[in-house]
Amino acid sequence: MAHHYTSSIHELLSDAPPPYELATPRELIDDSANVQDDGRVDVDVDSRLYRALSRFIPSVPDDATPTPLPRHYKFKKWTVRLNIVIQVVGSRGDVQPFIALGNELRKYGHRVRLATHNIFEDFVRKSGLEFYPIGGDPAQLMAYMVKNPGLIPGMKSLRAGDIQQKRSMVEEMLEGCWKSCIEADKVTGIPFVAEAIIANPPSFAHIHCAQALGVPLHLMFTMPWSSTRVFPHPLANLKGSNTDPRVANYASYWVVEWLAWQGLGDVINKWRKIHDLEPVPATEGPNLAETLKVPFTYCWSPALVPKPADWPSYIDVCGFFFRDPPGYIPPPDLDQFLRAGPPPVYIGFGSIVVDDPDRLSTTILETVKMLRIRAIISRGWSKLAGDQSDDVYYIGDCPHEWLFQHVAAVVHHGGAGTTACGLRYGRPTMVVPFFGDQPFWGNMIHAAGAGPKPIPFKFLSSQNLAEAISYCLTPEAQISAQDIASKMKTESGVEAAAQSFHANLPLELLQCDILPDRPAVWAYKKGNRPVKLSKLAAEILIEYMEVNEKSLKLYESNPILVENHRWDPVTGTLSAALGTGKDILKAATDIVVKPYEAYRDIRLQNARPGSSHSEPRAITSVSPVSDRLSNTDSIDSNALSAKSSDSKNGIHTARVMAAASAKGVGRFFVQYTKGTLVDIPLACTEGLRAVPKLYGEEVKDYGNVKDWKTGMTIAGKMFVHGTVEGVADIFVQPYKGGKEEGAWGVAKGIGKGSIGGAAKISSAAMGLVAYPGKGISRSIHAAINAKTRSNIMKAMHEEGQTLFRNTEGLDHAAVIKAFDKLRKGIDQH
Template identity: 60%
Template sequence: MIIPELEDTPPAYQFTEFIENTTTVRDDGRIDVDLDSKFGRTLSILVPHPPPYRPEPEYTPRPADWYIKLNIVIQVVGSRGDVQPFIALGNELQKHGHRVRLATHDVFEDFVRKSGLEFYPIGGDPAELMAYMIKNPGLIPSMKSLRQGDIQRKRAMVAEMLDGCWRSCVEPDMVSHAPFVAEAIIANPPSFAHLHCAEALGIPVHLMFTMPWASTRAFPHPLANLKYSSADPIIANYISYGIVEFLTWHGLGDIINKFRHSIDLEPVPATEGPGLAETLKVPFTYCWSPALVPKPADWAAHIDICGFFFRDPPSYTPPPELDAFLRAGPPPVYIGFGSIVIDDSQRMSAILLEAVQAVGVRAIISRDWSKLDGPALQNVLYLGDCPHEWLFQHVSAVVHHGGAGTTACGLLNGKPTAIVPFFGDQPFWGNMVAAAGAGPKPIPHRELDLDNLVAAIAFCLTPEAAAAAQAICEKMRAEESGVTSAVASFHANLPLEPLQCDIFINRPAAWVLKKGKRKIRLSKLAAEVLVQDMGTDPKALKSHDTCRILVENRRWDPFTSTSSAMIGTAADIVDAAAGIFIKPYEELRHPPPSPGSKNVPAPDSEKPKNNSDLDEGPSHAVHAETHHSGMHTAGAMAAASGKSIGRMFGVYVRGMLVDIPLATTEGLRSVPKLYGESIRDHGRVKGWRSGAVVAGKTFGYGMADGISGLVMDPYRGAREEGVVGMAKGVGKGAIGFGAKAGSAMVGLVAYPGQGIYKSLRAAAHAKTRKQIIAARHAEGEWLVREVQDLQRERVAAAYAELLKDS
């Protein structure tokens, strides 16, 4: 029998064939989903449907003079075009006194640091990522890609970047060694770690992106190409976002949950992973101009459109060759594809040159990452790196890949734009430009040829295209700065009161110190002064969450909740049971390096004491080492098997005493919602104490509400609908009594069990909590070095005043 190579097994795609038969990943990265198919109908049931539309008042932005100075980490995954807008955002945040760290791929370190921002490398190779995305466009891999093993490499890269994002929140600067603990996170969605890092740290998170990622009735998800005949187009648009999220989670959910385990968080349930940010109402800012895509009416107040992010134009002097070319004739057409890595760059270069000659224009061709090049021609200049902000002022039109930043820069300068999209949001921006009349319909890169490129360039040179581009330019220049609006949006969504330190009002709280009945919120600096000058015990300082993120497994009814919990428990037991045999095999295949190997020094007790030990010869040493290694491997195999047996027992006990009773309780509590009745908030279970409290509340309120419903529901029904309403009320009251009394009774077991489990888990998984505490103390010690004696005295005086009020 041949045992498969474990590290080469495919990712956890349980429904691979099912998806393959009902969805298609197109060359432009969009997903064909037939809502009339079996799979489409299933997804349309599983993903959230649009709630009744209720207009919400917009947030009133807080004043521009935001006074709490935060450590902000900006996590960005993508190309240089993805990173550049966030550099502009970071520079704007610095103007408000924030300390800003940009965490992205290692290759952008110089780019970030030269812009005046702190940098932290998260790993991942953007060139490899771009090459992968061209071959497998969009966030959803094709089945062909899965079988060829490409997706495994991307999954490994995602795992590396998730770990890098976490380290970017808690580790010192790699150049100055200045301690840093994040107090807020800004991220683009493909960085994936944002919510989970924020949950572990207890801090706010704010997402920003260049394409729609929040469900709306107005238009479908840019990565979804829906087919339907009977579905309501408005509903189809809305659920397309859930479908894309479902498929994305289907491919990466196991990696994300493994990452969560590494930072001591519980796994996200499979039903909650897709659309988690939307469920939690995480603030979202879209960085595009409302002149191009206005805000949909059904986006809530915590979702903003703030305009494109432009950095301050860099100081740039063109090289003599570029300056001479621009002066030698009419403005040229710019052609470039930025960070795109094209497989056949020679073929692409040939098409571009032929088109330029056919139209009879002068052109600047940017070599970019694909190294586009060709023979020397009088009307063509091959250009290296050059800031678009300067260059686009001197061209007649632009032809590019459709990155949001490049698109924005072209339109801001009033240049007609032809887009040749490769993946992601690029088709979306191509369609938006075409809809505005500022360019032709986008040409997918695989369809690009001489004829359609000639037609696209010719369209851009028409007076109509120039007028449309100029109209967009004027609207964009009349808007408030995108980064200014985005910073205002970020500030408006921060939890002001929990953030504020009670001593230094301009610093965020990191600790809570309980004195009497009062809980005093302290910044890292204030706490360290109290420890050093007032003798405060560091152990008395408790971590303060300025924004608590709670990932709940929402339950809809007792039947699906109980059955899903039972299935989940059974699956975990089977997985643990399989580990009894698989884990020892893994130890056998990958034994740890034995002492004495070149990578692991032998302990002193095993090193030769004198020459006589050496005289026993190499064969004796090899035999001893092999024996030692064999014994070590055998022990590791037995330990791995025993650990799996223990895990199997633990999973069984947790399922029987916690997961299944809790699912049943929550399902029963949710029954009244099925017929429009609201349910009481019984609080959150954090540990064994709160578990007992919640159990008591659930029992008391459940029994009382159930009994009162037997009387009040028929009475209300009779008052509203007479005899028919009374009959309905009797049924509703009976169902409500059964559900409420049932949840009250089962909850007496479920909630204390959940509380005990959480307490035990917190005690057993304290590594991350200790890491955060140590990092906060280290930053406090670093900050206090710069504090003058007078400031320290003020801290003592302010603290004394606070104690008077306790």
């Protein structure tokens, strides 16, 4: 029996995380991944990181089928009109699909603002959408990505300062995205506060903006960004043979996200601190969207890449986003070229910026001559050059929706938008990928038979380009491309994406209690149940003095809390202790470093031209003795004045240095107290609470700690339930095990009951301290850091006042009457 019991314990712990190793996430990644010159991340699936992550991949039945868009997605009418900001980072090809989406959302009555790079302002505004500039230069971004197509920059880029330039650009775009949520239109001055956010993942600010506002977030992208067993992350090149390919595919998303977070996590957390948000833990940042179950819509055709079966219902594949074909009349010379011979091959690389455009132009022209074909060459952002001839036509800006109807095949960089347009018209496609999702689309096209295997740009030659184009012109490739096009005709990606967006909104939580066609942004609470008020309803009530402005609190229709999840008590407690030690050490260092920095800043300030200490003291040369005596008195007076000034400056400097040191001392005690009384006990409590997960048991969710009240409530619930369940497990688990597996099940049940019972009782007891401490910490943080909330409230009132002044035909008396009725109901309650 003792042998069986020992084996049972071993089996119980076989699914536990690997023993804690004193290795940083950076070391684990270095052990598992290398970035090649072409940007692909070579990932060793036999590494420590993969072995660690593979233990936490959820199981999915082999016969699972993907969840399609439910029928209830088909809305005839949407009742709540929202302010929606769409945040997009990328090239014109990334922006264009969201213009189509924005115009579709306007049909539902929404107000839509597209926030993207300044260069696209005319493009967006002429499409009928509002625009907000977020900064960032897409041309510089594309040039950087061509030189550093992976996630880690090369030495050449490091020496040139490219990585710092990119980080600075990200800082600028983070702030631009935030301002796009709360600032008025730059042209019209009309106030705007976002009530929902749609974004592509590279915009980075999306989750953090949604958390600050408490509004729904929906991510949309042209590239797989959600973990799946079906295919690896497009940026991952898996190596190794000892791991199940499905497990390796799934974990590749985690590794790539880890790499990205290592480069930008500190930038994001610095920005979060400015906007009164707590830092995202290093273990949570990489997969925050998946942890929070943020709805995701992928805008590609399921005819090309079907939805994987292991993606949950809140992830959809809706189809490519196409805008209405623009009215376009070709210039006479282009029209004449198209009529002068057989359909040409389109060759263009859009927004890609290459270092040697002349070499690329030569390669293309040699290929055209070798194959004796006609070609339309797009100059693009690389400004490809050459002389036009009977067989070659150079083109500038021309809508692909029109042009691709007149070509035989398309050769491009593999951007999702260009890929979609070519396949939409049944054109065989050859992809020359540079970075990002481009290799993925090239491989998908090749797998469907609609094009050759993609050729990475650095391996491109006139010989292999000629072979690839020759394949595109075969009947087999043309038939495959036409087959995809016929399936795509039955899809409406933009409409399906809009329906997916609406289906994932919390409608009941969104609606104003008085004006149900408007979203609630304020909470008026008197009693146990708040009244949810829209901007307009609140301003009407304030205007007629039914409510006081100070009695309104911000209402969050989609509250987001970032928790630091723990796998087990050992790793959880140790990592919290290490984190606390790091924070305490930094605070202790600040006691000495910060005064020196303050002293240095004062010295630099005094040394600047124009400061009192940098100006020379002029002495006038005079000859008469009386004048010299008088001047001597003046000199003595100036010297005394300067001495007095230096004394005052010295006292000021000492005060500033002492204040800086005092702040360091304060931070030291804050970090020590928070770490020992909150972070470490909480990590141990959460780790103990997670122990039953290690042997497949569900762990009860008691909710999130938002403030001291919820902290006390959760601590009480957990103490009662945890104690009762822990004691019961000692008897229940052996009984369940015996019923399912006989004597062996009883032995396993004894092990589960002993381990799980001890963990539950211990976590219940420690939770009495940990959860109230966490709640108090969050309440203090919210009270001290209220600037962002104050700015949001101010912007809310400004928009509400504008709505109040400009809304006609609304019965204000009916609004007041409805509010009085709700308020009386609350009082009676």
